[in-house]
Amino acid sequence: MDGPAPRHTQRVRVTASRRSASTARRLPVASALAEQTGVGELYLQGLLRAQLRLTAAVTAAVAAMLAGIPLLFALVPATRELHVGPLPLPWVVLGVLIYPAIVAMAAFFARRTEQTERRFAAFVTEAEKEER
Amino acid sequence: MTAPLSAAAVAVVCVVTLGLSLFALRFTRRTSDFYVAGRTVSAGRNAAAIGGEYLSAASFLGVAGLIYDQGVDALWYPIGYTVGYLVLLILVAAPLRRSGAYTLPDFAEGRLGSRPLRHLCTVLVVLIGWLYLVPQFQGAGFTLRLVTGAPGWVGGFVVVVVVVLAVAAGGMRSITLVQAVQYWLKLTALAVPAGMILGAWWASQGPAPVVAEAWAQPFTGRAPDEHHLYRTFSLIVGLALGTTGLPHVVVRYYTNPDGLAARRTTVRVLALLGLFYVFTIVYGVLGRAYLPVLGEGQRADTVVLRLPDVVFGAPGSEVLTAALVGGAFAAFMSTSSGLAVAVTGVLNQDLVRPLLARVTHGDHSEVSGFRFATVVAVVVPYAVSRFFPEVPLAAFVTLAFVIAASTFFPLLALGVWWPRLSVQGAAAGLATGAVLAIGALVATGLIGQDRGWAAALLAHPAAWTVPTALLTAVGVSLATPHGIPAGARRTLVRLHTPEEVVVARRAEGSGTGAVRHPV
Numbered sequence: 001m002d003g004p005a006p007r008h009t010q011r012v013r014v015t016a017s018r019r020s021a022s023t024a025r026r027l028p029v030a031s032a033l034a035e036q037t038g039v040g041e042l043y044l045q046g047l048l049r050a051q052l053r054l055t056a057a058v059t060a061a062v063a064a065m066l067a068g069i070p071l072l073f074a075l076v077p078a079t080r081e082l083h084v085g086p087l088p089l090p091w092v093v094l095g096v097l098i099y100p101a102i103v104a105m106a107a108f109f110a111r112r113t114e115q116t117e118r119r120f121a122a123f124v125t126e127a128e129k130e131e132r
Numbered sequence: 133m134t135a136p137l138s139a140a141a142v143a144v145v146c147v148v149t150l151g152l153s154l155f156a157l158r159f160t161r162r163t164s165d166f167y168v169a170g171r172t173v174s175a176g177r178n179a180a181a182i183g184g185e186y187l188s189a190a191s192f193l194g195v196a197g198l199i200y201d202q203g204v205d206a207l208w209y210p211i212g213y214t215v216g217y218l219v220l221l222i223l224v225a226a227p228l229r230r231s232g233a234y235t236l237p238d239f240a241e242g243r244l245g246s247r248p249l250r251h252l253c254t255v256l257v258v259l260i261g262w263l264y265l266v267p268q269f270q271g272a273g274f275t276l277r278l279v280t281g282a283p284g285w286v287g288g289f290v291v292v293v294v295v296v297l298a299v300a301a302g303g304m305r306s307i308t309l310v311q312a313v314q315y316w317l318k319l320t321a322l323a324v325p326a327g328m329i330l331g332a333w334w335a336s337q338g339p340a341p342v343v344a345e346a347w348a349q350p351f352t353g354r355a356p357d358e359h360h361l362y363r364t365f366s367l368i369v370g371l372a373l374g375t376t377g378l379p380h381v382v383v384r385y386y387t388n389p390d391g392l393a394a395r396r397t398t399v400r401v402l403a404l405l406g407l408f409y410v411f412t413i414v415y416g417v418l419g420r421a422y423l424p425v426l427g428e429g430q431r432a433d434t435v436v437l438r439l440p441d442v443v444f445g446a447p448g449s450e451v452l453t454a455a456l457v458g459g460a461f462a463a464f465m466s467t468s469s470g471l472a473v474a475v476t477g478v479l480n481q482d483l484v485r486p487l488l489a490r491v492t493h494g495d496h497s498e499v500s501g502f503r504f505a506t507v508v509a510v511v512v513p514y515a516v517s518r519f520f521p522e523v524p525l526a527a528f529v530t531l532a533f534v535i536a537a538s539t540f541f542p543l544l545a546l547g548v549w550w551p552r553l554s555v556q557g558a559a560a561g562l563a564t565g566a567v568l569a570i571g572a573l574v575a576t577g578l579i580g581q582d583r584g585w586a587a588a589l590l591a592h593p594a595a596w597t598v599p600t601a602l603l604t605a606v607g608v609s610l611a612t613p614h615g616i617p618a619g620a621r622r623t624l625v626r627l628h629t630p631e632e633v634v635v636a637r638r639a640e641g642s643g644t645g646a647v648r649h650p651v
Binding site for chain 1: 204207208211214215217218219221222223226348349350351352360361364365368372392395396398399402403405406407409410413549624625628629630632633
């Protein structure tokens, strides 16, 4: 790149430089992920399993909530007549309280799954640096 | 009732919707803008847009109507509508966004690489979308009839015209802006009158709600042989899992910039939906206080619109009624336009574009095909809505939820998490779910009876159709390992790999590969 800069009065055909040929070897982990080598498989299975565990746990919590409340009201009739101050308990739970609970579960899931992904991303980047 | 002001409110909502569409049209440049807003919509606006699109006639009028009618047991409807987004978040939100497809058929083809499967999905998307559109038009019809005395066909026709113009003109980009505005419009239109009615009731020591025990207490409203607990469970299953498979909901996810944003958006959506539904309860409960009995032929769905008049009397209530009518029309239009975009997208890609290409030998513009498809997508369900018997709105959209839960939910859940899903398995799952769910719902309409297990199972089929469809997909997939697409594992990698990794790779890759200008 030394010397006087050329003047661009004409259109110039732009092509890839030869340096790109070495890219693949530089990123073994990330490319292993896509190319399904044994190592990539292992990394991904770890990520998938962690995410699936979290998904299964939160799904179970949601299912327990959605199955538990009707079961409670159906099987323990006394709970239908409880009151919170002047308001009947079933209305307070089903009409209002359940929504913050849903949002809380969602926020918890979003935070945890982001953490998992960040850890994975950091791990992949770290592994790449070590390989170089 | 309050004809001039309410008619003006409807006109204002129509003009705002069209105005925003045309305003946004100036920013619509490429085909991807048309379908998915070029995929650059911020999380906050996208959440409001999702909320705006999702809160339909069934939410704005139908939920309050059902609460008025059935009491505490109807509270499961809004809970189900909301939990649907939680399930969507947990199971598919981020991977769905990363799949990079535009529509459900795109996802199916991208994940499983099969054209026939794609066509099967197209048929189901159009069916579910149309089924969901019918109650929107019916709601518009009876709303306008109630407040202005216009014939029943006018309300739906107004919605059809505005939606076709808005969608055909601006596509998805304009719709995103319109929907976001319409969420806040709807919330205000519902919350402000609710607050005033509640305040008036409180201040004047208004009448107590006139209710039976069956209305106020859960699981007391039905005879034992109606199997109330099962019906509730099945309703929850259908609504919670159905949201994931609704075409207009899924299309929305492609407008998030990445998987992370898709998740954050969903958390906000849940908060926005919960906020909205809490206000609908005011109308259901105070409706019982002020309107103990509805007259002959008056739908419970109209309670929201009738309440201000009863509480405040003629002169003062007109403004509130007009606000509610405007909000209701915002609901009809936003949901209809979302559905219209979704149905139009698949109709255009799978039907209109190939057809036009054959007829004109490739000599047609992409946009004219999109516009033609929009008209088809909206006019057909409008015609159906004129003949279809009127059912409570919230119950009507539940049919669409049940079919979506029985078909697309298994496809998406397995497609995102299970590498061994085969083409045959996916197709068998879709077909089984569709046949069982539609069959059960049609049978319910024909039988028209409430007692016994058979009636309960047919009226609320989700609890058995969804597991059956899932198991069919899994079983057939295991039996046909040769049908697993070659790149299945690689596709799953892409769906679950965080963007940071992909982006880092791409940046590195192109960084070394790109030619720097020798200056």
